[in-house]
Structure formats: structure tokens, C-alpha cells
Amino acid sequence: MPEPLFQRVALIGIGLIGSSIARVVREENLAREIVISTRSPQTLARAEELGLGDRYEADAAVAVEGADLVVLGIPVGASEAVAKWIAPSLKKGAILTDVGSTKASVVAQIAPHVPKGVHFIPGHPIAGTEHSGPDAGFATLFQNRWCILTPLPGTNPEALEKLSAFWRACGSNVDTMDPQHHDLVLAIVSHLPHLIAYNIVGTADDLETVTKSEVIKYSASGFRDFTRLAASDPTMWRDVCLHNKDAILEMLARFSEDLAALQRAIRWGDGQALFDLFTRTRGIRRSIIEAGQETAAPDFGRHKA
Numbered sequence: 001m002p003e004p005l006f007q008r009v010a011l012i013g014i015g016l017i018g019s020s021i022a023r024v025v026r027e028e029n030l031a032r033e034i035v036i037s038t039r040s041p042q043t044l045a046r047a048e049e050l051g052l053g054d055r056y057e058a059d060a061a062v063a064v065e066g067a068d069l070v071v072l073g074i075p076v077g078a079s080e081a082v083a084k085w086i087a088p089s090l091k092k093g094a095i096l097t098d099v100g101s102t103k104a105s106v107v108a109q110i111a112p113h114v115p116k117g118v119h120f121i122p123g124h125p126i127a128g129t130e131h132s133g134p135d136a137g138f139a140t141l142f143q144n145r146w147c148i149l150t151p152l153p154g155t156n157p158e159a160l161e162k163l164s165a166f167w168r169a170c171g172s173n174v175d176t177m178d179p180q181h182h183d184l185v186l187a188i189v190s191h192l193p194h195l196i197a198y199n200i201v202g203t204a205d206d207l208e209t210v211t212k213s214e215v216i217k218y219s220a221s222g223f224r225d226f227t228r229l230a231a232s233d234p235t236m237w238r239d240v241c242l243h244n245k246d247a248i249l250e251m252l253a254r255f256s257e258d259l260a261a262l263q264r265a266i267r268w269g270d271g272q273a274l275f276d277l278f279t280r281t282r283g284i285r286r287s288i289i290e291a292g293q294e295t296a297a298p299d300f301g302r303h304k305a
């Protein structure tokens with residue numbers, strides 16, 4: 001068997017993403033030892049019941065001692081508090097990374113606390129589901145998905161290559177970009193779709209003329225797809241909105257303008273404008289399928305906790 005990439009991996013936060021990493025690290029023998037820490041004692045106990053790690057530590061600072069890879073799998077708003085807490089215990093030469101859905105804010109929260117000699121390389125696997133917690137993870141989550149790393153200027157190339165090799169071993173393709181650009185891209189492809197989903201399901205829930213039971217009974221598959229996204233973790237998505245504010249507001253403004261144009265086309269019976277838009281958007285869907293990026297939504301249900 002080949003040597004594992006890392007001796008000791010510390011996972012701080014053991015929800016959907018942290019526990020998926022734990023599972024793939026175990027399956028692919030990517031580390032000799034997995035140490036797990038998370039804020040809630042109940043979640044830590046559950047991780048132990050599931051056998052996700054080799055050691056379980058209530059104190060994140062103790063968990064990172066001697067680790068050569070530390071992965072933060074926590075809501076982005078908790079980044080600064082956790083970075084401050086673990087910073088003095090990080091081993092010289094260790095790689096510190098995260099999996100947060102926003103990057104510029106995570107860099108601002110963590111970078112000032114990283115001791116000299118520790119390689120901080122932010123990351124974001126573009127893979128997930130609407131489920132959360134340690135039961136929800138699965139080892140194949142990252143397979144054939146992209147993982148975006150947003151290295152800071154001056155990042156050690158060997159450390160970057162080692163973290164890239166780690167994600168490739170988890171089954172992902174790795175891209176690098178700067179944190180601000182990451183946040184703009186993700187605002188349109190991930191954050192806005194979730195907000196639209198939360199909003200449409202909220203609107204349906206607020207109607208007086210259509211009852212809740214009618215919404216449930218007659219929900220067509222389009223609406224059902226929105227309810228899947230709108231079932232995503234409220235803490236995580238609150239933090240994403242608060243920590244990618246500018247990019248999300250920019251995309252929401254563009255979206256509102258385009259929605260107003262659609263409204264006008266419907267009001268004035270401009271069938272050609274509607275037809276042209278719907279033809280253009282069909283092309284995007286075809287490109288996604290051709291690129292092999294499409295995953296049928298029901299697949300996610302099979303991994304429900």
C-alpha cells in the first residue's frame with residue numbers, strides 16, 4: 001500500500017463536509033491518523049459512534065496539535081473564533097485549509113491569526129447536498145466535482161501541490177483562483193440559486209389563496225427541486241449571505257433587472273422575447289450536461305441521514 005499523504009489530519013467541524021472528508025480519508029488511506037473536534041459534545045459523540053476518526057477531542061486546540069493537515073469544516077461565520085483558538089497549537093509546516101462556501105471573508109478572518117511557518121490555503125469543494133451533520137456525509141461526495149483553492153500571494157508551491165494532491169485523491173478536479181473572483185462566481189452559480197429557492201418556497205408558504213396542502217399535493221418537479229435547496233442548513237446559509245454580501249447583492253440586482261424585463265415581456269405579450277430567452281438558457285443546460293457536470297437531484301436523497 002502506498003504511504004499516506006499525511007501522518008495526522010485534524011478535522012474541526014464534522015458535519016456533511018467534514019464527515020465526508022473523514023470517510024474518504026479512511027477509504028483512500030490518505031492519513032495515518034484522523035483526529036476530530038467539533039463544538040457540540042453531542043455531534044462529537046455521534047462522530048465517535050459512527051467511527052469517523054481515531055481520536056476525538058472536545059478542545060480544537062488539542063486536536064490540531066501535531067497535525068500536518070488541519071481542515072476547518074465549520075460555518076464561515078465561525079472562522080475567526082476557531083482560527084484564534086487553534087493558531088497557537090498549529091505545528092510548524094502544517095497545512096491549514098477550510099471548505100467554506102465564501103472565500104474573501106474567510107481569508108480576512110483567518111489569515112491574520114496564522115503563525116509563521118504554517119501554510120494557510122483556503123479551499124472550497126463544489127460538492128454538497130441539502131443535508132447536514134455527521135450522518136449525512138459519504139465518501140464519494142467529492143468524486144468528479146471541482147475543488148477551488150484560493151492561495152494567497154506567496155503561498156508555498158509544495159504545500160499547494162500537496163493540498164491539490166489531497167483533493168485529487170478525494171476524487172476532485174482542482175482549480176485555483178483569487179478569493180474575490182471565487183466569491184463572484186459562486187454568488188451566481190450557488191448563492192443566488194439558494195436564495196431564489198428560499199424565496200419561492202417562502203412565497204408559496206405565505207399565500208392565502210392557495211393552501212399549504214395544495215402546494216404539497218400538487219408540487220410539480222420544478223417546485224420540488226426548489227424545496228430541496230430551500231431545505232439546506234439555515235446557519236450555513238445565513239453565514240454565506242452575511243459573508244458574501246457584496247457579490248450576492250450585485251447578482252441579486254442583475255437578477256431583479258432581468259426579472260423586470262421578463263415581467264414586461266409577459267405584460268406586453270412579447271412572445272418573441274420570451275422565446276429567445278428560453279432558447280438561450282436551454283443552451284446552458286446542454287453545455288452543463290455535455291461537460292458531465294449534471295447530477296440528478298434524486299441521487300442526493302439516497303444519501304439522506
Ligand SMILES: NC(=O)C1=CN([C@@H]2O[C@H](COP(=O)(O)OP(=O)(O)OC[C@H]3O[C@@H](n4cnc5c(N)ncnc54)[C@H](O)[C@@H]3O)[C@@H](O)[C@H]2O)C=CC1
Pocket residue numbers: 012013014015016017018037038039040043073074075076078081082099100101102124125126127128129130131132133134233236240
Ligand atoms: N453543505 C454543503 O452542501 C456545502 C457546505 N460547504 C461549506 O462547508 C462548511 C461546513 O458545512 P457543512 O458540513 O454542510 O455543515 P454542517 O452543519 O453539516 O456541519 C458544521 C459543523 O461545524 C460545527 N461547528 C459549528 N460552529 C462551530 C464552531 N464555532 N466551532 C467548531 N465547530 C463548529 C458543527 O458542530 C458541525 O460539526 C460551511 O462553511 C459550508 O459553507 C461547502 C460545500 C458544500
Ligand SMILES: O=C(O)C(=O)Cc1ccc(O)cc1
Pocket residue numbers: 100101125126127128129130190229
Ligand atoms: O445541494 C446542492 O445542490 C448544492 O448546491 C450543494 C452546495 C452547497 C454549497 C456549496 O458551497 C457547494 C455546494
